[in-house]
Structures are given as structure tokens and as C-alpha cells.
Amino acid sequence: MCAAGKLNAETASPRGAGGPDVDARRQPVSGTGCGTGDSLCVGVILGFPPEIAEELQQWRASFGDPMAEVIPAHITLITTTPTQDWDATRDHVREVARQQAPFSITISGTGSFRPVSPVVFVNVEDGFEECVRLHERLQTGPLERLLPFPYHPHVTVAHDVAPESLDEAETVLQNYSATFPVVSMGLYEHDTDGIWQLREELDFGSDSDEAREAESSPSSGQAAAAN
Numbered sequence: 001m002c003a004a005g006k007l008n009a010e011t012a013s014p015r016g017a018g019g020p021d022v023d024a025r026r027q028p029v030s031g032t033g034c035g036t037g038d039s040l041c042v043g044v045i046l047g048f049p050p051e052i053a054e055e056l057q058q059w060r061a062s063f064g065d066p067m068a069e070v071i072p073a074h075i076t077l078i079t080t081t082p083t084q085d086w087d088a089t090r091d092h093v094r095e096v097a098r099q100q101a102p103f104s105i106t107i108s109g110t111g112s113f114r115p116v117s118p119v120v121f122v123n124v125e126d127g128f129e130e131c132v133r134l135h136e137r138l139q140t141g142p143l144e145r146l147l148p149f150p151y152h153p154h155v156t157v158a159h160d161v162a163p164e165s166l167d168e169a170e171t172v173l174q175n176y177s178a179t180f181p182v183v184s185m186g187l188y189e190h191d192t193d194g195i196w197q198l199r200e201e202l203d204f205g206s207d208s209d210e211a212r213e214a215e216s217s218p219s220s221g222q223a224a225a226a227n
Helices: 051-063 086-099 128-138 163-172 209-217 218-226
Strands: 040-047 076-081 103-112 119-124 154-161 177-182 184-190 195-204
Touching: 040 086, 040 209, 051 154, 051 163, 076 128, 076 154, 086 184, 086 195, 103 128, 103 154, 103 163, 119 163, 128 218, 154 163
Parallel strands: none
Antiparallel strands: 040 076, 040 184, 103 119, 103 177, 119 154, 184 195
């Protein structure tokens, strides 16, 4: 997810606990066209448990990053990506979620994308490969695009602040560590006001919404008991 938009604060705390090499045969697709014509922008993230998200947001704010107030701590799986077919995109993300089992993530230590980008982040250790595989499966079909850089799971804690603040973030959090389970991922839409709105929180390993509703209905419960 990019810092250009804001996450809807009321829906930006998903449960859970929120890339592949560039294919030279494909033409790059920029997120700048999102929201123009028939296209819209989507993103997919892993959310954090509230206590960890709050702690990391407080750290981010302490480094002078204004986005700390509007972007909860998360791991981006799909960054700002245009699509012209919402139904196909939703179904695609649902299917990837259905095939994914819950897993554990450990974030620990810091890194930076400097000098390419003024970003300091907390590393993803355990769960790194799972995030990469999720990204690779998600960035296909209606979400297939060419990215300018290889995908690298991370948790941003300082972005586009003074160099000394980036240095501080990289030093202060170098011994930070947290472990938590992730059981779902959030599908977001970038609306016309520049706000990231949560459209669906998708449980890993679950069937479609219709199947879940059928399983939870009284009649299905009675049938299961009868079996």
C-alpha cells in the first residue's frame, strides 16, 4: 500500500494477528492511472494485532512521520494496483485466501531502502517466504503487473522524514521483535477521496462468503448433526 492514500481508520485493523523477479515480457503498469476512467485501485495487506500495531504506530509517530496517524502498521502484499474488473479481482483474492493456511510471522530488527527510497522498516523474518508466495499468487490474473522493484515484505516505521530521523528509527528499533499469527488478509479499495477502504477481510483456508453463510445456517447445522 502506498503512503499517498490513507487507510480508513474505522476499518483498518484486520484480524490476523496489514515479489517475484520482474517479467521482462510484460509492460509496466503504473498505479497513477487508478480511479481514472473505468479503473479503480486496490491493495492487499496483512494486519497486525492491535497492541503491536499501536506500539509500532507510536514509534513511527515519534520519528516525525505524519503518516503514523493514518496508516496502521501492516505488511503489504499487493501495493497500489489498478484493475478494471472488480468482480474478477475480488474472486481472485478470495481464491488465494481460500488456498492459504494460517501462519506465524516474526518481525525483528531494522533495514532501509536508502538511498533508493527514504524508508526504514522492521524486517519480516519468520513468514517471509509465505508473504512472498502470497504476493506471487495475488499478483496474477486481474492483478498482474510489472513492478519496478522485486517484492520485499517489510513493516514501514519511518518514511520520507529527515535523514537524522531515519537514522534514529533504524537504530532505536534494531532490537525490536514480535511474533504473532496471521489468519486473514484485507482487500482494500482506494476511493476517490484518496482513502483506503477495507472491502473484505478474507480468512485463510475458508470457502466463499456464500459457503460460510450456508455452513452457519440452522438447516446446514441440522444436516451436519444428522450426519
